[in-house]
Amino acid sequence: MNFAVLQFPASNCDQDVIHAFGNVLGHSARYVWHKENSLGDADAVIVPGGFSYGDYLRCGAIARFSPVMQAVKQFADNGGLVIGICNGFQVLTEAGLLPGALVRNRDLQFHCEHIFLKTATHDSPFTNKIPAGKILRIPIAHGEGCFYADKETLDSLVAHRQVLWQYCDAKGNLTDTANPNGSLLNIAGICNERRNVAGLMPHPERASEPLLGSDDGRSVLESMIHSLQSKQAATVA
């Protein structure tokens, strides 16, 4: 599979994503500079973490107007898989590809730590290979990760099972103390209604091999690979 990893000025997790998909999982992963108008032969797009455009104005607000984002929107409209990690999640909400917004952590602190995640549904291209009942231990590193949406949007997210991951304690309880940033409903990641675009604040690519202290994030990346391979097999058949 070919993974396109976007690069904005001040993206800083792009190399981690390339390493995880390329070296760890053995697929083809390449950078796509934000001024490009095309994604080439990409099977999936990763919008990586970082501080695109210095987080000026609002996180992700300027990156969403980069030329490459037009191509990403087109790709998503055609059903292509897109995942935004951390700043990438912020870019996708700003671009309107995902609902809601990410605001300052409720304690105003930048959180850089491992957290626990509960997978709310396995019915998505981003969660299908996560073992049932498995609580994922994955790092976060953000100052603006508090998920906010109005009540109507939240109700719709729940009704359409678009909440993919929620912050929990080590036993899987969705407690307030396990919520690192004040996100509504402990939301750590969501997908769109069509289920082909997802975003999450935690970094699965930073937990893709035991050397990194956890390989729990690997199943998120493997879910995407599995989903693409199944789609490819169905097309060939």
Add this chain to the structure above:
Amino acid sequence: MSGIFCIQKFLAHSSNFSDIVHASMKAKIIITPKKAVVDPQGKTVQGALEQMGYKGVTSVHVGKYIEIDLAPGTDKAAAQKALNDAAHKFLSNPIIEDYKLEIE
């Protein structure tokens, strides 16, 4: 993140610079977090004000102020329309923020 943006445009072919300065227009955009969105920064500032002894503060909201210099001769109504569009699409995020635009 708070900040002030100044975009200055000058007429390239004008012969009288002082006239340009005199006739220039300024747009001021104030962006505030929506009341429904938790504003931890505002709450922290409020707490500090109270601790310092300032009485009667019922709430504080921390937002952004953007100043945009417009080219002399710009049509005010057209600028109003264009900047409302920019404020809605880009300068503010309507999901979490409100804005007020003034041109003078």
